[in-house]
Amino acid sequence: MSRSALRAGGLAAGLTGLAGCSGTQSVLDPAGVDAEVLADLFWVLLAGAVVLWILLNGAFFYVTRMSARRHSQRVGEALIIGAGIAFPTIVLAVLLSYGLSIMPDQRAPGDGLTVRVTGEQWWWRVEYLPEDGEPVVSANELRLPVGARTEIKLGAAKVIHSFWVPNLAGKMDMFPGRETRMAVEPTRTGEFRGQCAEFCGTSHALMAFSVVVMQPDDFAAWLESERADAAEPADASAARGREVFLAEGCGACHTVRGTPAVGTLGPDLTHVGGRRTIAAGTLPATAEAFGQWLANTDHIKPDVRMPTYRDLAAQDLADLAQYLKGLP
Incomplete structure (x- = not known):
């Protein structure tokens, strides 16, 4: 190999290394x-x-x-x-x-908001625990106020997981039957990516989540909106989608506050349409992605416990996806 080729290879390797020093999932940023x-x-x-x-x-x-x-x-x-x-x-x-x-x-504790995060297979249950009022339940997305030190209580439902947001803090393991704790204090707003850092089964690599750091006033307004019940369907398609959702028994596993759906086995869907992603960071939260997820759940996320709905009529599937996207 010529010296020029070696130099080019070394330069490419160096640039590749530098590229890993920044971004939404980098310990060096x-x-x-x-x-x-x-x-x-x-x-x-x-x-x-x-x-x-x-x-x-x-x-x-x-x-x-x-x-x-x-x-x-x-x-x-x-x-x-x-x-x-x-x-x-x-x-x-x-x-x-x-x-x-x-x-x-x-190991310094948090001094403001407390959040409980539970590792499921393979998604994240998120509960905001304000000092006054009931917990605010979400899933697969964590929102934090900038400049405040938030206490995070960590647990797991079945197997060991590990909570890691490289841009914000180090790793912390999550154990069934045991609570571990960590605190994070963001210094700038933005969106960052978290990941399970402990092999937890077939879809371990598809168990990510978004962390959105907001200004304190914006965060307070968002948290207040999360307390509200689900929005009413915006059009006839979404209304038909809600009927499909209830008729197919989705409420046995999922909660949509303000409806008969009160299941707790799966993620809370009350405001699922307002999240950045669905299926724990696997797909963007678009109507098209909702449709893909519902029809191909087992292919997109192997061994996931949610059943597929590929046998639904195409229009029913489209209406159901429209309804879910319309839950901001």
Whole structure:
């Protein structure tokens, strides 16, 4: 391979690496206080690793290239003890001390809103727990106020999951029958992507969620709107879709507040049309995507517990999708 090809390959690899340093799911593009601490930790550890690499390889280069001759026992012992033992021990001890010193900050509790997130197979149950009033239930999307430290209570229904929003904080495992806690404090508004980081079954890779960070006033207004019952169908197609929804027994698994649908096995659909995605980050929340999901559930998300509705008449399926999209 020519040198120009090697250089081109190295440049491409470098650009690819830099591309991973930003975006809606990058630990190196922090948008939260805890993520900033972890990003700083990464750069400090990387600098320490580079120093060790240069020292050890420099010592090897010295004895094999710059001074390729027989050395005295004193020089050999100095290289081994100094470069091979003492200096790495000092550097690693400093790095360990620095890493341990930031751990308490990662465990600082929230001082505002509390949210409970439960890992299901394979979606996320989200409950906002205000100090006054009943919990506000949602699914597969988390909204947070910027500049506030939100406490998140984590649990799991069947198997172990792991809650991870790289831009905002580190990972935290979720266990059946046990509650773990973490807190996040976003520093800027925007939309970020979270993911289950613990293999939890067939559709583990399709278990994502959106995190929308909002201004405090906008968040308060959104949370108040989430308390409301579902909107009435906007047109005849959506009204027929509601009839299909109830006739097909969807309310046995899903809740749509303000209707006879009060099921709790599946996600709450009261405001599903206003979410960024459906099926836990798998599809966009469009009427077309709702139709695809209803007709091809088992193909889109293997082993999912929701039945498919491909046997519905095409018009019924379209009306049902229109009804779901019209639940903002």
